[in-house]
Each structure stands twice: as C-alpha cells, then as structure tokens.
Amino acid sequence: MTTATGIRTLTLREIGPAERGTRPEEVVIALSPAFGDPFTKTIVDVPHAEVIRQLLAGIEEQGGVARTIKVYRTADLAAIAHFGAKLSGSGIAVGILARGTTVVHQRDLARLSNLELFPQAPLLDAEVFRMIGANAAQYAQSRSPRPVPTRNDQMARPRWQAKAALLHLKEFECIDHARAAVEVEPVITRVD
Amino acid sequence: MTAVEPRPQTSEVRASKRTEILENRPVNLDGFVEEWPEKGLVAMESDFDPQPSIRVEDGRIVELDGRTRDQFDFMDTFIADHAIDVDTCEQAMATESVEIARMLVDPRTSRADVVALGRGLTPAKILDVVKLMNVVEIMMGMQKVRSRRTPANQAHSTSAKDNPIQVAADAAEAAVRGFAELETTLGVLRYAPLVAIGLQVGGQVGRGGVLTQCALEEATELDLGMRGITAYAETISIYGTESVFVDGDDTPWSKAFLASAYASRGIKMRFTSGTGSEVQMGNAEGRSMLFLEIRCILMAKGAGVQGLQNGSISCIGVPGAVPGGIRAVAAENLVASWMDLECASGNDQSFSHSAMRRTSRLVPQLFSGTDFVCSGYSGVPNKDNMFAGSNLDTEDYDDWNTIQRDMQVDGGLRHVREDVILQMRNKAARALQAVFAELDLPAITDEEVEAATYADSSDDYPDRDVLADLEGARSVMERGVTGLDLVKVLERSGFGDVAENYLQVLRQRVSGDLLQTAAIFTGDFVPLAAINDANDYAGPGTGYRLSGERWEELKKLRHVTSAENPEEEVV
Numbered sequence: 001m002t003t004a005t006g007i008r009t010l011t012l013r014e015i016g017p018a019e020r021g022t023r024p025e026e027v028v029i030a031l032s033p034a035f036g037d038p039f040t041k042t043i044v045d046v047p048h049a050e051v052i053r054q055l056l057a058g059i060e061e062q063g064g065v066a067r068t069i070k071v072y073r074t075a076d077l078a079a080i081a082h083f084g085a086k087l088s089g090s091g092i093a094v095g096i097l098a099r100g101t102t103v104v105h106q107r108d109l110a111r112l113s114n115l116e117l118f119p120q121a122p123l124l125d126a127e128v129f130r131m132i133g134a135n136a137a138q139y140a141q142s143r144s145p146r147p148v149p150t151r152n153d154q155m156a157r158p159r160w161q162a163k164a165a166l167l168h169l170k171e172f173e174c175i176d177h178a179r180a181a182v183e184v185e186p187v188i189t190r191v192d
Numbered sequence: 193m194t195a196v197e198p199r200p201q202t203s204e205v206r207a208s209k210r211t212e213i214l215e216n217r218p219v220n221l222d223g224f225v226e227e228w229p230e231k232g233l234v235a236m237e238s239d240f241d242p243q244p245s246i247r248v249e250d251g252r253i254v255e256l257d258g259r260t261r262d263q264f265d266f267m268d269t270f271i272a273d274h275a276i277d278v279d280t281c282e283q284a285m286a287t288e289s290v291e292i293a294r295m296l297v298d299p300r301t302s303r304a305d306v307v308a309l310g311r312g313l314t315p316a317k318i319l320d321v322v323k324l325m326n327v328v329e330i331m332m333g334m335q336k337v338r339s340r341r342t343p344a345n346q347a348h349s350t351s352a353k354d355n356p357i358q359v360a361a362d363a364a365e366a367a368v369r370g371f372a373e374l375e376t377t378l379g380v381l382r383y384a385p386l387v388a389i390g391l392q393v394g395g396q397v398g399r400g401g402v403l404t405q406c407a408l409e410e411a412t413e414l415d416l417g418m419r420g421i422t423a424y425a426e427t428i429s430i431y432g433t434e435s436v437f438v439d440g441d442d443t444p445w446s447k448a449f450l451a452s453a454y455a456s457r458g459i460k461m462r463f464t465s466g467t468g469s470e471v472q473m474g475n476a477e478g479r480s481m482l483f484l485e486i487r488c489i490l491m492a493k494g495a496g497v498q499g500l501q502n503g504s505i506s507c508i509g510v511p512g513a514v515p516g517g518i519r520a521v522a523a524e525n526l527v528a529s530w531m532d533l534e535c536a537s538g539n540d541q542s543f544s545h546s547a548m549r550r551t552s553r554l555v556p557q558l559f560s561g562t563d564f565v566c567s568g569y570s571g572v573p574n575k576d577n578m579f580a581g582s583n584l585d586t587e588d589y590d591d592w593n594t595i596q597r598d599m600q601v602d603g604g605l606r607h608v609r610e611d612v613i614l615q616m617r618n619k620a621a622r623a624l625q626a627v628f629a630e631l632d633l634p635a636i637t638d639e640e641v642e643a644a645t646y647a648d649s650s651d652d653y654p655d656r657d658v659l660a661d662l663e664g665a666r667s668v669m670e671r672g673v674t675g676l677d678l679v680k681v682l683e684r685s686g687f688g689d690v691a692e693n694y695l696q697v698l699r700q701r702v703s704g705d706l707l708q709t710a711a712i713f714t715g716d717f718v719p720l721a722a723i724n725d726a727n728d729y730a731g732p733g734t735g736y737r738l739s740g741e742r743w744e745e746l747k748k749l750r751h752v753t754s755a756e757n758p759e760e761e762v763v
Contacts, residue, residue, distance in 0.1 A: 158509050165233065
C-alpha cells in the first residue's frame with residue numbers, strides 16, 4: 001500500500017469521564033470499543049475520520065451541537081446508542097460500531113427500539129453519514145425529519161457477512177468491562 | 193461501494209490479462225475469510241470441539257461430551273433429558289464412528305436401523321461421524337435417510353411494495369408450477385394480514401393443498417395461524433449456545449412451549465437453525481459451526497417438533513466464506529434427516545455472485561432429493577424478495593426444469609404453459625378482488641387485476657394507497673376475521689372451487705395429519721408424510737424413482753422440437 005495524500009486520520013483525545021450533558025440541542029455520538037482505535041475504517045474502508053467528519057458536519061448544518069463518547073463495556077450497538085442517549089442533553093444519540101453499523105437512538109425508547117437503524121454497514125458511505133448527523137440534530141431539536149432513505153442490496157450477504165462476523169469478533173475482543181465510558185475529542189488530521 | 197462492484201485494486205504490480213479477467217468474474221465478488229477456530233469461525237473441523245462421551249446413572253445421563261451434569265449448560269440439560277435415548281445410548285456410543293458412517297452410506301443398511309442408532313448419539317459423536325464423510329457420501333446418506341419418499345419444494349412469495357395482489361398472483365403461479373409450500377414476509381409488518389390473505393387465496397387457486405405461512409414476529413405469526421389465515425410456521429429460531437439463546441430472551445423450554453401451542457391447533461410447524469448464526473452473533477463459545485448446529489438439531493428433536501429448516505439459511509454468508517463450509521451445510525441437512533426430522537434444506541438466501549457456485553451448492557441436494565430442496569425458492573424476482581434475496585428466483589425456472597429433465601430428478605417443479613399461468617394469475621387477482629370487496633377493504637381495481645395477470649415484478653403494478661391498506665389490515669385483525677370467514681366470502685363471490693380448496697386445508701387442521709413428519713398435500717389433498725410415504729431407498733432400483741405421469745410432466749420444457757414434425761415445437 002502506498003500512502004496517498006489528502007487522507008484524514010482520526011485521533012480520539014480523552015477529555016474525562018463521560019457525563020450527562022445539559023445542552024438541550026446536544027447530540028451524543030457514541031462510539032464502540034474498537035472505533036478509531038484499533039480500527040481505522042469501516043467494513044467498506046470508509047475512514048473513521050471521514051465518518052466522524054460527516055456526522056459532525058451534518059449535526060452542525062442543522063444548528064446542533066455534538067459531543068463524542070467512547071464506550072468500552074459492550075459491543076452491542078443498541079446498548080451503546082441507548083447509553084449515549086441517556087447521557088445526551090437532548091436525549092438523542094447516534095451509536096456506531098467500528099464496522100459502520102449505525103443507529104439513531106432516543107433515551108425514552110426501549111433499548112431494542114430506535115428512531116432510525118442502518119443495519120447494512122456496507123451500504124453506508126460519507127453521504128449517508130452526513131444525512132444521519134443532520135437527522136439526529138433535527139430530532140434533538142424536536143423536529144420530525146424525513147428518515148434517511150434505506151438502501152437494500154440482496155448480494156450484501158455473500159460479499160460481506162463473514163467479514164462482518166470477523167470484525168464483530170475482533171470488536172468483542174476490545175471490550176473492557178472494567179473501563180467506564182469516556183468523553184473524547186475527535187481530532188482529525190489531514191495528511192498532505 | 194456495493195456488493196456488485198469489483199474490489200479496489202490493492203497492488204500496483206502489473207497483472208496479466210488473464211488475472212484481470214479472473215478478477216472480474218462474479219466469484220471474486222464473494223467474501224472469503226480465514227478460519228479462526230478459537231472463536232468458532234470454522235466449519236466443522238476444530239480442535240476446540242469436545243470429544244464424544246456419555247455416562248448413564250440410574251436411568252439418567254450424567255455425562256455428555258466431556259461435561260458432567262454439574263457442568264451442563266441448559267442446552268446440555270435439554271439434550272440429555274429430552275433428545276438422547278437413555279436405554280440405547282451407551283451401546284450406540286460404543287459403535288466406532290467409521291462403522292456408523294458406513295451404515296449411513298451403505299444402501300443395505302436400512303433407514304430404520306441407522307435412525308434407531310442415531311437416537312443414542314451425542315452431538316460430538318454425530319459430528320465425529322459426519323466429519324468422516326465426503327460430500328458424495330453425505331448425499332448417499334441423504335438419499336436414504338430423508339424422511340419423506342417424494343421430494344418437494346417451497347417458494348418465497350413476497351412483494352417489495354407489500355402488494356397483496358402481487359403476492360396472490362405469484363402464489364397462484366408458484367402453486368401451479370408445483371411448490372408444496374409458500375411463505376411470505378413483509379417490508380412493513382402492519383401489512384401482514386392483507387398479504388397473508390393474498391398468499392392463502394392465491395395459493396389455493398393454482399392447485400389444491402398448497403400450505404402457506406407468513407414469517408413475522410412470533411406472536412402475530414401464531415395469531416394468524418390460530419385464525420386459519422396461514423397453515424404452517426417455520427420461523428421459530430433456535431440456537432446452539434446458551435449465551436445466544438439468552439441474548440434473545442429465550443430458552444429451549446420456551447421454544448418447546450411455542451411449538452406445543454402450534455401443535456395444539458393442528459398447525460404444521462418446524463424450527464429454524466443453521467450453521468454460522470452463533471459466530472455471527474459473537475457467541476460461538478469456541479465451537480465449530482457444525483457442532484453447534486448439531487446441538488440445535490437435537491434440541492429440535494427433543495422439543496418434539498416434526499421438522500427443521502436448516503442449511504445455514506440467513507447466515508449462509510458465514511460458512512460460505514470459510515473452507516469446507518458448504519460441505520458442513522450439506523452435513524447439517526444430513527444430520528437433520530438422520531435424526532428423523534423433516535428437513536427443509538436451505539438453498540434459499542442469496543449465497544454467491546457466481547452462477548456456478550450457486551448451482552454446485554444446490555445440485556447435490558437436488559440429485560439426492562430432500563423433503564424441501566429449497567426452504568424458499570424465490571417465486572418472485574429477487575428484487576421483490578423481502579427475505580433479502582434467494583439462491584434461485586423466477587429467472588431460473590426454465591433452468592431448473594431443464595436440469596430435472598436432464599438428470600431425471602424430481603426437484604418439485606414443472607413447466608407450465610403460458611396460457612395456464614395467465615389464467616391462474618388472473619383468477620387469483622379476481623378472487624382477492626372479490627374478497628377485498630366483501631370485507632370492505634380498500635378496493636382492488638380492474639387495472640390492478642390486469643397488471644397482476646401479466647406482471648413480472650412490483651414495478652409493473654399501480655401503487656396502492658398504503659395508508660388505506662394499513663387501516664384495512666388493522667380492521668382485519670380487530671374484526672377477528674378467520675380462515676372460515678374467508679372461505680364463506682370466496683363461496684359467496686363465485687369462487688366455490690377456491691373456497692373448497694381452502695376449506696380442505698382448514699379441515700386437515702382438525703384431523704392432525706399435518707403434524708406427521710414431513711407432511712405435505714398432493715393436489716387431491718392426500719397427505720404425504722413419513723408415515724404413509726416413508727422413504728424406502730435401499731439401493732439401485734428402489735426408493736423414489738421418476739417415472740409414469742410425473743416423468744411425462746417433467747419431460748416438458750418451453751422449447752422442444754417435435755420428433756414427428758421437426759419444423760415445429762411440441763406445445
């Protein structure tokens with residue numbers, strides 16, 4: 001592999017323990033144990049830096065504010081997102097696994113219920129992440145956005161299912177039951 | 193990026209033209225991964241699987257595959273207490289694995305003998321036996337141990353728009369083409385009552401005796417079955433590790449209870465399981481996919497259900513990606529049949545981009561015959577398949593019919609002339625139109641009936657008023673509409689023959705014939721099951737052979753040159 005120019009890298013700088021926010025328009029982005037470190041990209045090689053950049057841009061465009069936390073105790077997306085929602089000032093969170101599977105959650109919903117679910121990680125690209133961010137910000141402002149259009153690909157299973165299982169197993173290995181969630185600052189560096 | 197784009201180039205080293213051509217073959221769109229046995233990402237040969245063992249004390253199994261009773265998880269307990277024959281297990285376990293494998297292959301050993309021996313084996317011992325068998329030997333075994341003599345097939349009938357008219361028309365076509373069972377599922381779950389009615393009515397138009405089901409969350413599925421709007425159920429998932437069961441808030445006992453709820457109303461049902469699901473969910477507990485699937489098979493047996501849908505089903509991408517995975521899937525089907533269960537052997541769910549690979553996974557089972565060769569051949573174009581696509585779809589009908597004719601094998605289908613298909617599709621749509629009118633559901637227009645007659649996919653139908661339909665669906669449930677109500681409506685609206693077929697399906701519920709292992713109906717409502725159509729294969733010249741009327745039917749294809757007049761085709 002050659003090092004291409006213009007690639008963005010993501011560093012998650014720890015700020016402190018993840019605590020409950022107070023700003024009513026806040027969206028929490030809740031990251032899974034392997035997101036950003038040790039993994040750097042989704043199942044279809046979308047850099048995690050790009051995922052975060054697009055989510056943040058989508059939230060900002062709609063006048064929202066974002067806070068990012070990293071969860072270590074579980075790799076269950078519903079649990080990660082619901083935990084994030086409980087810490088969110090608005091009650092809205094975007095939960096995301098290292099491989100890219102994403103959900104928009106709300107603290108008053110049951111854990112296995114949610115606002116919008118994007119189960120097919122291979123179909124999520126920069127554009128979709130931006131729309132997800134934008135919708136999350138609108139939910140946080142008590143607006144009713146049109147759900148992000150779902151994509152379907154009947155050949156995703158033969159192409160990606162086993163890699164998804166492998167990535168899931170790897171993410172499981174990053175679970176640290178003893179480590180509480182932390183608030184992080186995403187630092188995106190562009191390599192030119 | 194999607195699943196049909198080539199992989200990004202990762203090397204700047206110049207490749208040969210041949211490599212470039214190979215790189216662009218569909219098979220290279222498939223996903224492949226290395227084995228990781230410690231986590232269960234391995235098909236069937238893992239050092240982490242337990243060694244076979246059994247010990248009985250006071251008529252109770254106290255040791256199973258290296259664990260003593262105090263170490264049992266709830267799967268071990270359920271299997272030890274309900275699935276293994278305590279009286280014969282010590283003797284059965286003492287038989288050499290290679291001897292048992294030979295018995296499975298040898299046509300001179302009767303099915304009854306090998307099934308009886310199987311009742312005394314533990315999961316690790318069963319794995320030890322099938323690990324010795326190559327894929328041809330597995331199919332030799334399958335030919336003998338499948339429970340029903342006559343093979344059959346099952347179709348998916350779904351709509352990307354949840355359009356009940358499309359489902360009815362495609363169900364009628366699938367029925368007349370020969371499928372014995374039809375299943376549907378939804379994009380928008382609230383549409384279920386209307387789509388289930390469409391499936392049932394359409395299914396009874398093509399021919400009598402087709403069984404239908406609507407795959408949903410368990411409570412609604414059971415409700416539709418109890419009402420007689422559907423006739424069977426098969427999406428009762430079971431898993432091979434305690435941790436995955438617990439994740440789903442289930443236990444072997446809760447699933448057994450659900451099974452008994454169906455049985456109490458004469459509703460045919462089977463469980464669903466398959467290799468790869470536990471590793472997919474991250475809880476394989478370090479066991480191979482096939483070992484865990486064998487535990488599922490014994491769980492199904494212990495719960496007393498008549499059958500199992502296995503063959504990896506929705507996790508097929510996982511065994512498909514590891515070495516020997518498709519052989520393991522074939523072996524799991526063999527074990528289900530050997531354990532005397534009806535086996536719907538998979539071959540559904542999109543499995544590969546490669547036509548050659550898709551066919552080679554299917555063909556051994558098509559040749560040996562299984563109770564249902566596909567657990568869902570897509571009876572609609574794959575883009576309308578709400579089970580996320582199938583290994584085969586409507587575009588493959590003529591290929592399937594030709595393979596049956598080439599090899600003189602019965603894959604459960606037949607070629608049907610265009611005029612018959614159009615007539616059946618039209619009649620199904622009109623029958624549903626009448627049912628909707630009588631039940632005050634949102635009208636089905638003549639334009640929709642016309643579209644259904646000639647359509648291929650959901651694109652070819654006028655859009656429905658979805659909100660009005662959902663309101664109608666809700667009212668069907670609230671008014672307590674039952675299968676018997678639908679029979680009356682069909683009778684009143686001039687579809688007496690469809691009503692008669694539907695009534696027969698409901699009457700069979702009372703007789704309980706559908707609870708016999710591997711039960712299906714002939715077009716004349718004669719139940720065919722392991723009890724009256726038992727597989728009697730005992731070597732060349734025995735068992736199910738394609739001959740007589742059925743063979744004449746399968747000789748027909750879309751284009752066959754007349755021997756008498758070579759300038760014409762036989763119609």
